[in-house]
Amino acid sequence: MSEPELARIGHVALETADLDASLAFFVDAVGFEEVERQDGTVYLRAVDEFDHHSVSLTEAERAGVDHIGWQTRNPEDLEAYAEMLETEEGLDVTWVDADEEAGQGEAIRFSTPHGHPFEFYHEMEKPDPPAERRSKLKNKTYSRTTTNAIAPRxxxxxxxxxxxxxxxxxxxxxxxxxxxxxxxxxxxxxxxxxxxxxxxxxxxxxxxxxxxxxxxxxxxxxxxxxxxxxxxxxxxxxxxxxxxxxxxxxxxxxxxxxxxxxxxxxxxxxxxxxxxxxxxxxxxxxxxxxxxxxxxxxxxxxxxxxxxxxx
Amino acid sequence: MSEPELARIGHVALETADLDASLAFFVDAVGFEEVERQDGTVYLRAVDEFDHHSVSLTEAERAGVDHIGWQTRNPEDLEAYAEMLETEEGLDVTWVDADEEAGQGEAIRFSTPHGHPFEFYHEMEKPDPPAERRSKLKNKTYSRTTTNAIAPRxxxxxxxxxxxxxxxxxxxxxxxxxxxxxxxxxxxxxxxxxxxxxxxxxxxxxxxxxxxxxxxxxxxxxxxxxxxxxxxxxxxxxxxxxxxxxxxxxxxxxxxxxxxxxxxxxxxxxxxxxxxxxxxxxxxxxxxxxxxxxxxxxxxxxxxxxxxxxx
Amino acid sequence: MSEPELARIGHVALETADLDASLAFFVDAVGFEEVERQDGTVYLRAVDEFDHHSVSLTEAERAGVDHIGWQTRNPEDLEAYAEMLETEEGLDVTWVDADEEAGQGEAIRFSTPHGHPFEFYHEMEKPDPPAERRSKLKNKTYSRTTTNAIAPRxxxxxxxxxxxxxxxxxxxxxxxxxxxxxxxxxxxxxxxxxxxxxxxxxxxxxxxxxxxxxxxxxxxxxxxxxxxxxxxxxxxxxxxxxxxxxxxxxxxxxxxxxxxxxxxxxxxxxxxxxxxxxxxxxxxxxxxxxxxxxxxxxxxxxxxxxxxxxx
Amino acid sequence: MSEPELARIGHVALETADLDASLAFFVDAVGFEEVERQDGTVYLRAVDEFDHHSVSLTEAERAGVDHIGWQTRNPEDLEAYAEMLETEEGLDVTWVDADEEAGQGEAIRFSTPHGHPFEFYHEMEKPDPPAERRSKLKNKTYSRTTTNAIAPRxxxxxxxxxxxxxxxxxxxxxxxxxxxxxxxxxxxxxxxxxxxxxxxxxxxxxxxxxxxxxxxxxxxxxxxxxxxxxxxxxxxxxxxxxxxxxxxxxxxxxxxxxxxxxxxxxxxxxxxxxxxxxxxxxxxxxxxxxxxxxxxxxxxxxxxxxxxxxx
Structure with missing residues (x-):
């Protein structure tokens, strides 16, 4: 079995004490697109992203960060990472079921030795935008005609x-x-x-x-x-x-x-x-x-x- | 009395056979702001304009141009131009009452010897945008936060x-x-x-x-x-x-x-x-x-x- | 005789204690074009300017400003301004011969009541750039192909x-x-x-x-x-x-x-x-x-x- | 041994019937940087490149392309590709000594079955620009202050x-x-x-x-x-x-x-x-x-x- 590999930074799961106030910032002001709401979490992506979300917001007692998500190169990397992190690094690894985080496959979560909350996952859905928002360009997610002009990409x-x-x-x-x-x-x-x-x-x-x-x-x-x-x-x-x-x-x-x-x-x-x-x-x-x-x-x-x- | 003087191109009064279809182009696609409707004419301006309108649309039998409007430097220039155009150029000059064209003072209209329909006017209202659209910058008309991103200036x-x-x-x-x-x-x-x-x-x-x-x-x-x-x-x-x-x-x-x-x-x-x-x-x-x-x-x-x- | 009129800000005559050091800033770093040297003054213009100069540099004991130059709308405005400034404002007006300032016609200089050194002039030569620098566009002075990329316009x-x-x-x-x-x-x-x-x-x-x-x-x-x-x-x-x-x-x-x-x-x-x-x-x-x-x-x-x- | 892997497009070796005329285009007009001349070939790179060259020009009887160069992920990939191309694809593979192409390590060349001339290499020198051209930013090759403004990156x-x-x-x-x-x-x-x-x-x-x-x-x-x-x-x-x-x-x-x-x-x-x-x-x-x-x-x-x- 080859070494497991990370492909990229994927998303950050944020917590806020006032979900509506934070959505006013993330969606209305900055221009993120709301993709889905599930179990009190709002999943957002940027206008040039195909993946289900790159940031999510959950109401909590205080502002915080639940996890920083990294996507693995291959599906089997999750298993390999879990074993390595537990065996070689002595860390506690938690498995997360598919779709517990909306749009996402199975995942593992752990805290790095320095206390940074990481998640590794491989599968992520790529939902189409609503038809009236879909770009005519097949290689682009959202048309910008009705999007917040300054929306990050x-x-x-x-x-x-x-x-x-x-x-x-x-x-x-x-x-x-x-x-x-x-x-x-x-x-x-x-x-x-x-x-x-x-x-x-x-x-x-x-x-x-x-x-x-x-x-x-x-x-x-x-x-x-x-x-x-x-x-x-x-x-x-x-x-x-x-x-x-x-x-x-x-x-x-x-x-x-x-x-x-x-x-x-x-x-x-x-x-x-x-x-x-x-x-x-x-x-x-x-x-x-x-x-x-x-x-x-x-x-x-x-x-x-x-x-x-x-x- | 000094020579009358033109200050600038001001607006163009357009005609269209289908007002709604043309508004879909001018407002929804291009990003003009609707300022007022009066007597079947829709008055539009660009997002960086203070004046009441720089283009208007009126439904007519066929697409056309009612007039190209030029603003005079001084109010008394209208009278002087009217006299000059009639006396020296032998043209027919029509006076237009204030507010016959919405937001505009008294004006004169004539066809140039080559048949271009011109209007001269001096006074033009500068209505504030709706409060939620007004820029916080006092030297700017519309905030761009809810404006069509590509709106001309x-x-x-x-x-x-x-x-x-x-x-x-x-x-x-x-x-x-x-x-x-x-x-x-x-x-x-x-x-x-x-x-x-x-x-x-x-x-x-x-x-x-x-x-x-x-x-x-x-x-x-x-x-x-x-x-x-x-x-x-x-x-x-x-x-x-x-x-x-x-x-x-x-x-x-x-x-x-x-x-x-x-x-x-x-x-x-x-x-x-x-x-x-x-x-x-x-x-x-x-x-x-x-x-x-x-x-x-x-x-x-x-x-x-x-x-x-x-x- | 109608009121004299100013057409625009034209140029600023700067003084510096080290001409070469200041030229290194103005020409090498910022990208001004040197047009002429005359009597120890270096005349510069920006790459989109047709007029002979918009800034000049003269070596002097200390950095300073000799004058801020404003162009009049008409040639006869100089005479009218001179008389008005002397008679109505009680200011000392000095006449400057044509070409005493390179490329420029006759001018008047005076200090405003608050001590700002002003010059009024009307005529200014529009020398062509060297042939190899002249833009092929007749409405543009310098081609940018060999010009400092950041040169102001x-x-x-x-x-x-x-x-x-x-x-x-x-x-x-x-x-x-x-x-x-x-x-x-x-x-x-x-x-x-x-x-x-x-x-x-x-x-x-x-x-x-x-x-x-x-x-x-x-x-x-x-x-x-x-x-x-x-x-x-x-x-x-x-x-x-x-x-x-x-x-x-x-x-x-x-x-x-x-x-x-x-x-x-x-x-x-x-x-x-x-x-x-x-x-x-x-x-x-x-x-x-x-x-x-x-x-x-x-x-x-x-x-x-x-x-x-x-x- | 793992599969050999390509890391990226690296460079193109071009031929021209008139080297000086082509350099006038590539260097003077487009803004490529000349890095080295060796055996009649001029090696060029773009202003944001650290590698020795991304395009080279050699005088030849007619304009042509000697090869399109691809960099392998690892040094040992060259050997693996050579064997695979000869054994599995039946292609003729030529080895090129280090520095036969200036700045480059050992390489292999072959023509794809459709006749596209490819080169694979792994090592490439990263020569510093001349001191007066080196950017103060350590992550940037050339300062743009004396570079052709439109130079591609x-x-x-x-x-x-x-x-x-x-x-x-x-x-x-x-x-x-x-x-x-x-x-x-x-x-x-x-x-x-x-x-x-x-x-x-x-x-x-x-x-x-x-x-x-x-x-x-x-x-x-x-x-x-x-x-x-x-x-x-x-x-x-x-x-x-x-x-x-x-x-x-x-x-x-x-x-x-x-x-x-x-x-x-x-x-x-x-x-x-x-x-x-x-x-x-x-x-x-x-x-x-x-x-x-x-x-x-x-x-x-x-x-x-x-x-x-x-x-």
Missing amino acids: RIDHVQIWDADAPGCAEWLQEALDFKVQEYYDREDGSRWGTFVSANGNKIEAAVIDDEAEQPPGLHHIAYKVDSADDLFDAADAMNERGVPTDGIGQHSISRGKFLYTRDEESGHRIEFNAGGYLVFDPNWEPIAWQEGDLEDRQWIGQIESTDRVQY | RIDHVQIWDADAPGCAEWLQEALDFKVQEYYDREDGSRWGTFVSANGNKIEAAVIDDEAEQPPGLHHIAYKVDSADDLFDAADAMNERGVPTDGIGQHSISRGKFLYTRDEESGHRIEFNAGGYLVFDPNWEPIAWQEGDLEDRQWIGQIESTDRVQY | RIDHVQIWDADAPGCAEWLQEALDFKVQEYYDREDGSRWGTFVSANGNKIEAAVIDDEAEQPPGLHHIAYKVDSADDLFDAADAMNERGVPTDGIGQHSISRGKFLYTRDEESGHRIEFNAGGYLVFDPNWEPIAWQEGDLEDRQWIGQIESTDRVQY | RIDHVQIWDADAPGCAEWLQEALDFKVQEYYDREDGSRWGTFVSANGNKIEAAVIDDEAEQPPGLHHIAYKVDSADDLFDAADAMNERGVPTDGIGQHSISRGKFLYTRDEESGHRIEFNAGGYLVFDPNWEPIAWQEGDLEDRQWIGQIESTDRVQY
């Missing part, structure tokens, strides 16, 4: 914070074979951030050192848009709706241009992300940044907030 | 066709003091097109020679959008809705980038126009193009249709 | 600071017939900024209250670029060259999107400006902002510096 | 023509495990085009049926740019230089926006390509187009030429 990455970020990233590499695309070291040699990928094609998780040493959590989920113009359009839409933003600009790491916006109810943050680069090179060597290489981690602009939601 | 120019286009353009210059911004001559020295402006800041009317020698008519009304990306977005929206387009590209004359789309019911054509240039230079000399200066009148791309609507 | 406005900004703006309106396009009042009713225009089509001078009560000066000259993408490209180019930037974002007033950059030698600041709106409406009423209308004067992003160069 | 795909395109595509799938991302069938059920990928993430080869039944050949190499605006900028640059273009628009298949341009000397065509979509989904099912699904294979605009270069 597809999930790109998550940023997670950890008081032991280097250890967390190391475990992702060693146990789960995540590839490092870039990393950033402080002047004293300590690692501030490691930018890793399940498939090696693009950064899918930024693992950031939490200097405040809080419990681990999620800083944001990033979705791709098409251009820098889209970031200004998104800022405009957020301002018109009175939804908070946390800065516009461009990261040096990843070269992604950004606009951050935030659900005031839950604190969950969405990054609109444009540009960046892809890796198809099988011999890619991680990009090594040292503090002082550049004046600032942002190539232009500022991120105005470091709050994040604990799991 | 503001009226730019009209293109009119005439079997004696050079004579028509000459009269606009001599009688009405239009300024010539560019012109294009064929190899045999005959003039194909003259691109004129009431205010001298931008092309407001393209006067094109009709080689088929048909009665005069309107080829299109052009509205500004923000970028070349917007043209592709507009093409996408038209295709998704099954609305015909007539080409994407860039004109050499005016340097405007274009996407043409057309109301299948009436044949009225809207150009989405991006880029181009402005003239603030008081000493501007007309740009003189000769056939052969460039391979094609388009810098890139093609216009696929020369149909136009007779007045 | 054409002069848009100046921002001037004054310890009595309201008085300064009032004089511009009353003596010189500047039109107010927008203004911004503080909670206590005092005016923070007045945004005025010579031609009434676009903001050409922002007159800002200097809370530090320093002598009057120039905060920046703004040049138009084509899109928000261009702002990110300009930021990228500045960072690659180690040239300082002062923020990216969008103003609420004027709706202009901005990137600020600065000549480290002289402190002269250039704004790359995209978007905004134009006024062709003869009945435009000034947009009145009150502190508190919006959280911030910026719609998104920040300006990071308030330094400016004294005249 | 990175290789995307090739389009190859074949009188038996369906058979050619089938062999790529069966022998080399290419994945089908989209395909297009005519009304009579015959296949017009198959759009395949070595890595499954994006279309890397379009295999098009040649109705003229000519020997197989290369229609174009496509390179990514960042936005639709870039396509208009590229069209502008080509026109200013007198370099031919073959249309601007958007494909329905792949959703890629395009501008085609062509080396008049050799006939080799470069597509500037913006937009499109990526596949990270392990369960992707090919998109099946039928003639009649859409009016035209282009969503907007036209491709004006079907000429292509025989190998």
Whole structure:
């Protein structure tokens, strides 16, 4: 039996203390599409996604994150991962029945040694949009004619914070074979951030050192848009709706241009992300940044907030 | 009394044989805002316009154009123009009462010697959008959060066709003091097109020679959008809705980038126009193009249709 | 004789303590075109400008501004302005011979009552670029094939600071017939900024209250670029060259999107400006902002510096 | 030993009858970077590429294509492919020493059963640009400050023509495990085009049926740019230089926006390509187009030429 393999970041299951308020942010303001409601959970996807959901919202006592979902390359990878995680890593693995999470096949859930709640799954339905929303282009999900103009296109990455970020990233590499695309070291040699990928094609998780040493959590989920113009359009839409933003600009790491916006109810943050680069090179060597290489981690602009939601 | 003066192209009063079908094009597909209905006429404006309307639609036996409206610089210019047109040009001038055309003050109407139906007016109301559509930016009319994403911004120019286009353009210059911004001559020295402006800041009317020698008519009304990306977005929206387009590209004359789309019911054509240039230079000399200066009148791309609507 | 009239902002004559260092910023980094050197002054224009220059650089003991140049609508306006300024305003007016400033006809210079150094002129040569740089498009000056990719297109406005900004703006309106396009009042009713225009089509001078009560000066000259993408490209180019930037974002007033950059030698600041709106409406009423209308004067992003160069 | 695997399209080795004329197109007009000259071959890469080359030019008796290069996932894949191709497919495989093609490790070359000249390689040097051209961003190759503004970013795909395109595509799938991302069938059920990928993430080869039944050949190499605006900028640059273009628009298949341009000397065509979509989904099912699904294979605009270069 060959090694199990992850194919990509798939979705994030979010919790909020006020489902309607959070839906007003995710659907009305940001432009996610509602695909299904089941057992009090609302499943959403971005307009360029075929899969059933890339984010879900469930009402809970406080805002949190139930799990970050990763899709495996093959169906049999689930079994292999479950065994490996239990045997070699000594972790508790829970099996989730097909369709317990709507649209999804069987899955396993576990907490990483650093406390990040992960889910692995392979099967995911690809429901058609309602007929009047379906694009005439067969390779496109939703027509944009009646869609929120600034709607993000597809999930790109998550940023997670950890008081032991280097250890967390190391475990992702060693146990789960995540590839490092870039990393950033402080002047004293300590690692501030490691930018890793399940498939090696693009950064899918930024693992950031939490200097405040809080419990681990999620800083944001990033979705791709098409251009820098889209970031200004998104800022405009957020301002018109009175939804908070946390800065516009461009990261040096990843070269992604950004606009951050935030659900005031839950604190969950969405990054609109444009540009960046892809890796198809099988011999890619991680990009090594040292503090002082550049004046600032942002190539232009500022991120105005470091709050994040604990799991 | 000083010479009367025109300030700008203001609006076009269109006729259609099927009002609902044409509204489906102008409002649902293109993204004009309905401001008012009065006496069977629907008054529309673009999302970046403060004035009451820049296009109106009236049901009639056949598609046509009731008038092309030009705003005068001063209120007293109406009286002066009326006298000049009757006395010096021997034209019939009709006075229109305030609010006969909704939102508009008193106006005069006349047919140019070449048969183009013109209206001059000065006063135009600037109604606020409905509260939920009003932008928070005081210098912007509509918030774009609930607006058709590809909605054009503001009226730019009209293109009119005439079997004696050079004579028509000459009269606009001599009688009405239009300024010539560019012109294009064929190899045999005959003039194909003259691109004129009431205010001298931008092309407001393209006067094109009709080689088929048909009665005069309107080829299109052009509205500004923000970028070349917007043209592709507009093409996408038209295709998704099954609305015909007539080409994407860039004109050499005016340097405007274009996407043409057309109301299948009436044949009225809207150009989405991006880029181009402005003239603030008081000493501007007309740009003189000769056939052969460039391979094609388009810098890139093609216009696929020369149909136009007779007045 | 009719009232003299201004047609537009034309150019700014800058001084720098190190001409070569400042040229490295203006020409190599920002992408201005050098048109001519005469008597130690280097005359520059933007790539979409036909006129001889829109900015000039002269070496002097310290960085400063010799004058802000405004073009009159007619040649005879110079004489009329000179007489009016001397007789009615009691100002000293100096005549400048044709070609004393390269490429320019006769001009008058004076200091406004608040100490802003103004020049009025009418004639300006329109030299062709070198043949290998001339665009094939007759309505375009420079081909962009060998031009700095981020080169700004054409002069848009100046921002001037004054310890009595309201008085300064009032004089511009009353003596010189500047039109107010927008203004911004503080909670206590005092005016923070007045945004005025010579031609009434676009903001050409922002007159800002200097809370530090320093002598009057120039905060920046703004040049138009084509899109928000261009702002990110300009930021990228500045960072690659180690040239300082002062923020990216969008103003609420004027709706202009901005990137600020600065000549480290002289402190002269250039704004790359995209978007905004134009006024062709003869009945435009000034947009009145009150502190508190919006959280911030910026719609998104920040300006990071308030330094400016004294005249 | 596991199955050998291809990682991606890597480069195309082109031949031209006039090297200098073709370099004027590839380097001066399009903006490729010259990396090295060796044995009469000039090695070029795009500004966002780290690898030694993605296209090379060699002078030959006539324009042609020496090979299309694909990079293997692992070094040992070369040996495995060589054995498989000889034993199972009965093809002649030629080994190429390291550095015979500059910057490249050992490689194998063979002609597919349909006559397409392929090369497989694994090692490729990643030379730094000259210091003054190196970006300050460690994850970027060239600073764009002195680069041709319209320079394409990175290789995307090739389009190859074949009188038996369906058979050619089938062999790529069966022998080399290419994945089908989209395909297009005519009304009579015959296949017009198959759009395949070595890595499954994006279309890397379009295999098009040649109705003229000519020997197989290369229609174009496509390179990514960042936005639709870039396509208009590229069209502008080509026109200013007198370099031919073959249309601007958007494909329905792949959703890629395009501008085609062509080396008049050799006939080799470069597509500037913006937009499109990526596949990270392990369960992707090919998109099946039928003639009649859409009016035209282009969503907007036209491709004006079907000429292509025989190998």
